[in-house]
Amino acid sequence: MAIRDILAVVDTGDKDEQFLRDALAFAEFHNASLSFVVLSALPSADYALTIARPYVFLQDYTEAVEAKQQRIAKLAGGSHVELRTISDQPAVIFTKAAVYARYADVVLFGPAENYDYPPIRRETIESILFASGRPVLIVPNGHKPRPIGHLAIGWNATRESTHALRAASAFAAPGAKIDVIVLDAKPSTKGHGSEPGADIARHLARHGFAATVVPAWADELSDANGLVKAARERGAALLSLGAYGHSRLREMILGGVTRDLLGGAPIPLLFSH
Numbered sequence: 001m002a003i004r005d006i007l008a009v010v011d012t013g014d015k016d017e018q019f020l021r022d023a024l025a026f027a028e029f030h031n032a033s034l035s036f037v038v039l040s041a042l043p044s045a046d047y048a049l050t051i052a053r054p055y056v057f058l059q060d061y062t063e064a065v066e067a068k069q070q071r072i073a074k075l076a077g078g079s080h081v082e083l084r085t086i087s088d089q090p091a092v093i094f095t096k097a098a099v100y101a102r103y104a105d106v107v108l109f110g111p112a113e114n115y116d117y118p119p120i121r122r123e124t125i126e127s128i129l130f131a132s133g134r135p136v137l138i139v140p141n142g143h144k145p146r147p148i149g150h151l152a153i154g155w156n157a158t159r160e161s162t163h164a165l166r167a168a169s170a171f172a173a174p175g176a177k178i179d180v181i182v183l184d185a186k187p188s189t190k191g192h193g194s195e196p197g198a199d200i201a202r203h204l205a206r207h208g209f210a211a212t213v214v215p216a217w218a219d220e221l222s223d224a225n226g227l228v229k230a231a232r233e234r235g236a237a238l239l240s241l242g243a244y245g246h247s248r249l250r251e252m253i254l255g256g257v258t259r260d261l262l263g264g265a266p267i268p269l270l271f272s273h
Contacts (some may be wrong), residue, residue, distance in 0.1 A: 012064040013116030040087040063079035082167035094127035101132035111264030135167040140248035152179040157191035160242025163272040168240035224260035
């Protein structure tokens with residue numbers, strides 16, 4: 001399905017001018033409608049020590065939001081963008097952001113360093129992934145959108161990685177090269193089968209893609225680095241991954257791959273659940 005509705009998530013900080021420009025360029029490339037949602041977290045006991053010094057007066061919140069809206073409008077120039085704001089307790093922000101995300105084809109985030117409140121950003125991403133049914137794309141600063149003729153998917157033969165493949169197909173050019181990266185994979189009757197990655201590569205080939213199975217191994221730091229390294233060495237323009245979680249707190253599993261990469265990477269990361 002073509003990308004026609006884009007939601008870009010920012011906070012009230014001023015570190016994200018490059019991401020604002022990147023989101024505008026992304027929407028222009030796809031000829032899509034763009035909405036910015038500004039997260040304005042009110043202080044709460046749970047977040048008193050994890051977010052920056054909270055505003056003391058409601059006027060401070062209002063001024064911060066207005067200043068951000070003016071910055072976005074100035075950068076957008078003649079381009080039409082929709083501006084939304086969520087000013088509330090963090091838990092309410094997470095819920096409302098997921099609701100907004102349901103009406104977008106993809107949700108954009110910049111890297112963690114573009115946000116004044118990285119913990120709010122991270123938990124908003126998790127809420128959107130687990131409660132909206134929409135994919136999240138984390139783009140590095142300076143990302144230049146273009147037709148994607150070569151992408152990679154982290155494949156472990158699960159429901160989540162199947163969703164990641166489906167989401168990635170919206171970005172892939174017809175006949176694109178798709179690297180099926182299998183990390184430390186072993187044959188399994190309930191997953192990979194006798195030859196890890198081979199079945200999904202055949203499936204992709206039937207849809208006209210040039211699929212290649214790429215065995216990969218975790219590096220000395222993490223599984224996440226192993227996946228990113230494999231995708232970059234192959235020259236992929238995007239890495240698509242399934243997002244995994246369980247328990248009441250949505251604790252990430254799969255060796256921490258999802259959580260390790262939520263901060264961003266040198267390559268665009270597309271997460272789906």
